[in-house]
Amino acid sequence: MPNYRIIVDLSQRMLYLLDNNVVVRGFPVGIGTMLNQSPEGDYTIINKQANPGGPFGAFWMGLSKPHYGIHGTNNPSSIGKRVSRGCIRMYNADVLALKSMVPIGTRVTIRQ
Template sequence: MAYQIYIELNTRRLILKNNGSIIATYPVAIGKPSTPTPVGDFKVLNKIKNPGGVLGTRWLQFTWQQHGIHGTNKPWLIGQAVSNGCVRMYNRDVEELYDYVSVGTPVIIRKNFSFISPPGTGNSREHSNTNRSYFIYTVKRGDSLWKIAHRYNVTVDRLKKYNNLNNNLIYPGQKLKIPVR
């Protein structure tokens, strides 16, 4: 299997692809302006289970300057630009990612990507809706519309309208469209 990790800094998300198909999308925290997450093409150099402390439950190193994708002991910071250049994930998300990838897996980091399939192709979990784009987010246990909206810098009302929701009730496993533009 040919997995690739894409990190989109503008939307603060990590996209896991396998042979060109999106497998999963995860919210992340990225580097703060004074210590930004590096942009470029990298590879997973090292994997460590349970590194502890601020690194959470998993560590995936992608530069020799010690940049990595890792869990966190401060999950409330996911979705923000707060790290020293690393990419932070919820521990449950980085544990899932860790099991998919191996040393040598490509890590591609850009300000933004265009993974939008042409209408009707159905090849991707990202879609185009007139001039708007969105990606599909799977609701996890503990999520609320407010938390998801805050994480992706959209309003609750916009999320509700985009997903045709009549109330604030969501459930784990539910698929939500998260507008990117």
């Protein structure tokens, strides 16, 4: 049984999926602006929602820090940039792949 966790590396603008501390996938992400920085720390995925509407693309995974999550985007050109209000943005195809692998309760570390 997999033992997944997620590390978001803000300086690399990458999200890494680890299984037993071994990187199994890497995805490019968009991160928070200088004024609305992505919150560093340790969190968990507390909910999931398909097609959440608005700018959140195809899927939303809410974090244990209120109002923050990992989600898709309707603006694929924003991936790799400092553009969000602190959330972690992914290509829609990538967030759909990730959501099928990680259950609610998965640990998420956001770091520089």
